[in-house]
Amino acid sequence: GVKEIxxxxxxxxxxxxxRLVEVNKKSKVMIAVENxxxxxxxxxxxxxxxxxxxxIIEVNVGMDRCGVELDEIVDFAKNINDKQGLDFEGIMGYExxxxxxxxxxxxxxxxxxxxxxxxxxxxxxxxxxxxxNIVSASGTGTYNITSKIPGITELQCGSYIFMDGNYLKxxxxxxxxxSLLCTVVSRRDNxxxxxxxxxxxxxxxxxxxxxxxxxxxxxxxxxxxxxxELEDDVDIQVxxxxxxxxxxxxxxxxxxxxxFVHRDGIFDEKVEIVGRGxxx
Amino acid sequence: GVKEIxxxxxxxxxxxxxRLVEVNKKSKVMIAVENxxxxxxxxxxxxxxxxxxxxIIEVNVGMDRCGVELDEIVDFAKNINDKQGLDFEGIMGYExxxxxxxxxxxxxxxxxxxxxxxxxxxxxxxxxxxxxNIVSASGTGTYNITSKIPGITELQCGSYIFMDGNYLKxxxxxxxxxSLLCTVVSRRDNxxxxxxxxxxxxxxxxxxxxxxxxxxxxxxxxxxxxxxELEDDVDIQVxxxxxxxxxxxxxxxxxxxxxFVHRDGIFDEKVEIVGRGxxx
Numbered sequence: 001g002v003k004e005i006x007x008x009x010x011x012x013x014x015x016x017x018x019r020l021v022e023v024n025k026k027s028k029v030m031i032a033v034e035n036x037x038x039x040x041x042x043x044x045x046x047x048x049x050x051x052x053x054x055x056i057i058e059v060n061v062g063m064d065r066c067g068v069e070l071d072e073i074v075d076f077a078k079n080i081n082d083k084q085g086l087d088f089e090g091i092m093g094y095e096x097x098x099x100x101x102x103x104x105x106x107x108x109x110x111x112x113x114x115x116x117x118x119x120x121x122x123x124x125x126x127x128x129x130x131x132x133n134i135v136s137a138s139g140t141g142t143y144n145i146t147s148k149i150p151g152i153t154e155l156q157c158g159s160y161i162f163m164d165g166n167y168l169k170x171x172x173x174x175x176x177x178x179s180l181l182c183t184v185v186s187r188r189d190n191x192x193x194x195x196x197x198x199x200x201x202x203x204x205x206x207x208x209x210x211x212x213x214x215x216x217x218x219x220x221x222x223x224x225x226x227x228x229e230l231e232d233d234v235d236i237q238v239x240x241x242x243x244x245x246x247x248x249x250x251x252x253x254x255x256x257x258x259x260f261v262h263r264d265g266i267f268d269e270k271v272e273i274v275g276r277g278x279x280x
Numbered sequence: 281g282v283k284e285i286x287x288x289x290x291x292x293x294x295x296x297x298x299r300l301v302e303v304n305k306k307s308k309v310m311i312a313v314e315n316x317x318x319x320x321x322x323x324x325x326x327x328x329x330x331x332x333x334x335x336i337i338e339v340n341v342g343m344d345r346c347g348v349e350l351d352e353i354v355d356f357a358k359n360i361n362d363k364q365g366l367d368f369e370g371i372m373g374y375e376x377x378x379x380x381x382x383x384x385x386x387x388x389x390x391x392x393x394x395x396x397x398x399x400x401x402x403x404x405x406x407x408x409x410x411x412x413n414i415v416s417a418s419g420t421g422t423y424n425i426t427s428k429i430p431g432i433t434e435l436q437c438g439s440y441i442f443m444d445g446n447y448l449k450x451x452x453x454x455x456x457x458x459s460l461l462c463t464v465v466s467r468r469d470n471x472x473x474x475x476x477x478x479x480x481x482x483x484x485x486x487x488x489x490x491x492x493x494x495x496x497x498x499x500x501x502x503x504x505x506x507x508x509e510l511e512d513d514v515d516i517q518v519x520x521x522x523x524x525x526x527x528x529x530x531x532x533x534x535x536x537x538x539x540f541v542h543r544d545g546i547f548d549e550k551v552e553i554v555g556r557g558x559x560x
Contacts, residue, residue: 009504010465010475012519034466035518065505066466066473096502185290186314186346193346195290199534200559204478204501221484222376223530224289225345238315239292250503254479255534257557277537279480 006056006136007031008092008156010066012038015280017045020053030054030089030134034068039080046085054089055080056134059121061093061114073121077130090134091125093118094156099141102170111145119151141170164249166205178253179211179243181260182226187238190230192216194242197224201244202251212243286336286416287311288372288436290346292318295560297325300333310334310369310414314348319360326365334369335360336414339401341373341394353401357410370414371405373398374436379421382450391425399431421450444529446485458533459491459523461540462506467518470510472496474522477504481524482531492523 005027011020012035020042023029033039033055046053057076060067068076073091080088095114101107115137122132133153138146140159146152159167162178180201186193198221201208208226210216215231226244230236246252253259259271285307291300292315300322303309313319313335326333337356340347348356353371360368375394381387395417402412413433418426420439426432439447442458460481466473478501481488488506490496495511506524510516526532533539539551 010473010518012465012475013463038518060468064471065502065507069468183293185292188340188349191344193290195292196559198482198484198531199556202478203484222345223534227345238290238318251478255557256559276479277535279476279536 002027004028005030008058008094008136010034010038010058011042014041014045017042021045021049021051024051024053028054030056032056032058032066032092033080034058034066034076036076036079039076039083039086043083043085048085052085052087054087056089056136057091057121059091059093059118061095061117061137062110063094063097063114065094065096067093070117070121070124073124074128074130077125077128081130088130090132090136090153091118091121092134092136092156093121094139095137095142095146096139099139100166100170101141104171107142107170108145111142112149115146115149115152119149122151140167140174144173159249162249162253164205164252165209165245165247167249176211176245178249179245180208180252182242182244184236184238184240184242185225187236190232192228192230192236194226194228194244195224196226196244197221199223200252200255201226201246202248202255204251205248208244208246208252210242211245216242218244282307284308285310288338288374288416290314290318290338291322294321294325297322301325301329301331304331304333308334310336312336312338312346312372313360314338314346314356316356316359319356319363319366323363323365328365332365332367334367336369336416337371337401339371339373339398341375341397341417342390343374343377343394345374345376347373350397350401350404353404354408354410357405357408361410368410370412370416370433371398371401372414372416372436373401374419375417375422375426376419379419380446380450381421384451387422387450388425391422392429395426395429395432399429402431420447420454424453439529442529442533444485444532445489445525445527447529456491456525458529459525460488460532462522462524464516464518464520464522465505467516470512472508472510472516474506474508474524475504476506476524477501479503480532480535481506481526482528482535484531485528488524488526488532490522491525496522498524 058067098110136154138155140157160174163176182194182196215234217229219227254276261269338347378390416434418435420437423437440454443456462474462476495514497509499507534556541549
């Protein structure tokens, strides 16, 4: 199994907290916290089970989503340290608002600004004699910026494993390794329809691209259909295969039950996508 | 089981055609066709199994996606009638380009134009002594237009069962019956974050809406977070529940494994969503 799991998110319902206890029996779990009441409930449940839950404080580094502000953080950390059943491990910040900035210099500037806030949070805590073991941050798009900032101890990158069309606009440090194998179901003149659609490929970050064969422009997606225009010389017929690359890997993977893994062009393994559909 | 299934889509790969044979052992299956080569393959496989597959010709009624044109249809129907293993049942057209037109008069005009093309296809076939039993069309947004056109024999509406935010912009003939029960995971001033995101609610037809409690404006979705702004007097805390209505029911349902059905405010039944994730 997995020795250590960091859930960089808030777990607030009693039912889910009980599940955290169960997971903690198998793996050391850490989660992000940012709310007093939530901290109390986590503390009670873990104390009741004579266990310790690792917690890190989520700091708002500029995305203005979850996360405490710098002027709250000392009191909030002291509150955690006063509680039974919890181990205060450190802090995290996610610069999700900077990971897709196209211009590298702008990406560096905005990411640095966000990370300075996170490092400032660490400094404030340490000035108050609260030790900070973990300073977790970054997404794929900022891995090479955040990793160079002193004080950051771990990166939260995920998309680099597959890359996607949107990250490929920003950089090509990692090889793309995700596409949908689709079939042409209709052809008329320079128009083809292939059998992917919104139920199998996401478009929240823009329309996917046809990466193979060349010369096919993806025009629109309906639920189960994808309409494309062909350049004049593309020789493709109903039944032929087409590779489609999503703009956003995360939300596309979430639509599927399995990866079909290929190595050197040969099918290697079918891997279950176990995380999807687990909302309760 | 289900006596009769119409798949209003093209089934073109040999593997899927074999599966059609299996399904046809349990239910009478009909599918849409629009390609000669596909018709040949369907015919061969069903003849080999001493079975008959019901087919209807998909006619392009203006969406310019799949579907034969009027000048092809007679030859194409004759070709079907010449083939073993197939029963020619009729025609279908889907006016997907008109179902969401906001203005009713425009919706009537554009839908009527599309349906005139479908009825014309029927007339042409009958003038050529090819009988047409089924004339299938319509989506939820045009049910009350298409159903009044003489010659249409069945409607392909689906979304009316639940409705969604996008159809509710167009009409309120059916009661909305689909929402996500979410939990507030963070609150700071007039900002809350709830635990739905692109992995549980789609936004291909626009951002979802918070329908309960009142006074909460959904601002943005990330993968597992939804950011909202509160009006001044909204009393809501971390752990509280929020109902979110998707703009597009079909693509949202596709993200989930179960419906949780309520009747008169009381939980009634958990129903599995069996169709999702079946792309192969």
